[in-house]
Amino acid sequence: SIALEHGSHRLGKRTDEMMQTWRNYGLGQFIHWGLYAIPGGHWEGKYYGGAAEWIRSWKDMPNEAYDELYKEFDPQNFDPRAWAKQAKSLGAKYMIITTKHHDGFCLWPSEYTDYDVTNSPYGKDIIGPLVEAYDAEGIDVYLYFSVMDWNHLGYRSKLETEEDREAYEGFKEFTRNQLLELLDLYPTTKGLWFDGTWDAAWKEQAAFADKLETEMREKIPGLIIGSRFRPDDYGNRHFDSNGDLMGDYEQGWERKLPETFEDTKGNDWDCVMTVPENQWGYHSDWRGHVKTSFELIEMLVKSVSLNGNFVMNFGPDGQGSIREEETKLAAEIGDWMDVNHEAIYGCGYLDWKKQDWGYYTKNRETGKVYMVVFNRPLNGALRVKTPSKIGLEKVYSLKEPSVTYEPEEVHKDEYFIHLKESKTSKGPVVIVIEPTK
Numbered sequence: 001s002i003a004l005e006h007g008s009h010r011l012g013k014r015t016d017e018m019m020q021t022w023r024n025y026g027l028g029q030f031i032h033w034g035l036y037a038i039p040g041g042h043w044e045g046k047y048y049g050g051a052a053e054w055i056r057s058w059k060d061m062p063n064e065a066y067d068e069l070y071k072e073f074d075p076q077n078f079d080p081r082a083w084a085k086q087a088k089s090l091g092a093k094y095m096i097i098t099t100k101h102h103d104g105f106c107l108w109p110s111e112y113t114d115y116d117v118t119n120s121p122y123g124k125d126i127i128g129p130l131v132e133a134y135d136a137e138g139i140d141v142y143l144y145f146s147v148m149d150w151n152h153l154g155y156r157s158k159l160e161t162e163e164d165r166e167a168y169e170g171f172k173e174f175t176r177n178q179l180l181e182l183l184d185l186y187p188t189t190k191g192l193w194f195d196g197t198w199d200a201a202w203k204e205q206a207a208f209a210d211k212l213e214t215e216m217r218e219k220i221p222g223l224i225i226g227s228r229f230r231p232d233d234y235g236n237r238h239f240d241s242n243g244d245l246m247g248d249y250e251q252g253w254e255r256k257l258p259e260t261f262e263d264t265k266g267n268d269w270d271c272v273m274t275v276p277e278n279q280w281g282y283h284s285d286w287r288g289h290v291k292t293s294f295e296l297i298e299m300l301v302k303s304v305s306l307n308g309n310f311v312m313n314f315g316p317d318g319q320g321s322i323r324e325e326e327t328k329l330a331a332e333i334g335d336w337m338d339v340n341h342e343a344i345y346g347c348g349y350l351d352w353k354k355q356d357w358g359y360y361t362k363n364r365e366t367g368k369v370y371m372v373v374f375n376r377p378l379n380g381a382l383r384v385k386t387p388s389k390i391g392l393e394k395v396y397s398l399k400e401p402s403v404t405y406e407p408e409e410v411h412k413d414e415y416f417i418h419l420k421e422s423k424t425s426k427g428p429v430v431i432v433i434e435p436t437k
């Protein structure tokens, strides 16, 4: 193996309580909110087809015009308690909020820049009330932080000249100051979700990032930081030059999902997912495919079945309202979670042979197995192939436990479970197996 000073610092999974809690979340809520919500994907009457939170990089939008938007930020509809209540009814166990996206505008009162909410007409901290409201609902809060910062004069995507390097030293100090400031201001934060760390300049900062990650972990013991923060000695990210995972879980599944358990390399991971194809910040004109609640529920169940967490994105508008499409989805998914959350919370991968009808999840504590059925076979018979010597004595409907099943053994250790569930159920039905040795 390659000698590394700043590669992965731990082989295997974290087993402490904070990480176990993270592992058992199942469902999270991402919130992308900032100045980009004001133009909402349009500028001077023109439609911008890219991701709304990247509109500053659009050739038709002058940077100067974007950088003036903070003078319009006055979200009078912002109601953190309402957002937290909605997240509770969705069934989210944690929430990740953009404290600062690539544009550099800070949703908290930062001592280290004037480009923050206190200098907008709104004038007040956004992050604090959100942390408070979500803590009150028992939903853990994680802070999204973009290292890439288009507003800071010392930011560089690459370091080519001596001047670049000098400027970047100031930017690194600024970045460290803001991160330690966030942890001081919001000490109930359970973790940080880093982004904007793909630049060549940042990939040269293995030692700096390593030291800073250690400092942050010392400030809040147990802090959870994914694989997208640190580069290793050779600029490799997510996995170091020996192929070992950086950070506490893999943060590479953005708008995509692993297909098989092998794809996850046996690591913890999260999938962060947009409702449209590629809109994180508010865009007033969603085009292309917008996911239904059934699609999102399937992504959630698939994530949990492969030991991951699924994080659904919300992009509030420029006035601080959650758009109606997201409210509708939150209600539909929440209704399904009300009945079926036992198959999600505290569950993970089961090594039984994957079947076409859907996914298995297994509760890590009770050992109960959940069959989440998305594709009803025409003959209504769900095939189950168990490792030998496992019996299926107790099988019943999660929604109506009085509806029990007697599996028909069709081959050795292979059974048919004949569906009795009414076809009217909204979303996938769940059948519980209490396997006995």
Ligand SMILES: C#C[C@@H]1N[C@@H](C)[C@@H](O)[C@H]1O
Pocket (backbone or CB within 6 Å): 032, 051, 053, 054, 195, 254, 272, 280
């Ligand atoms: C690219 C990119 C960024 N990563 C996602 C999580 C969003 O923040 C998007 O802007």
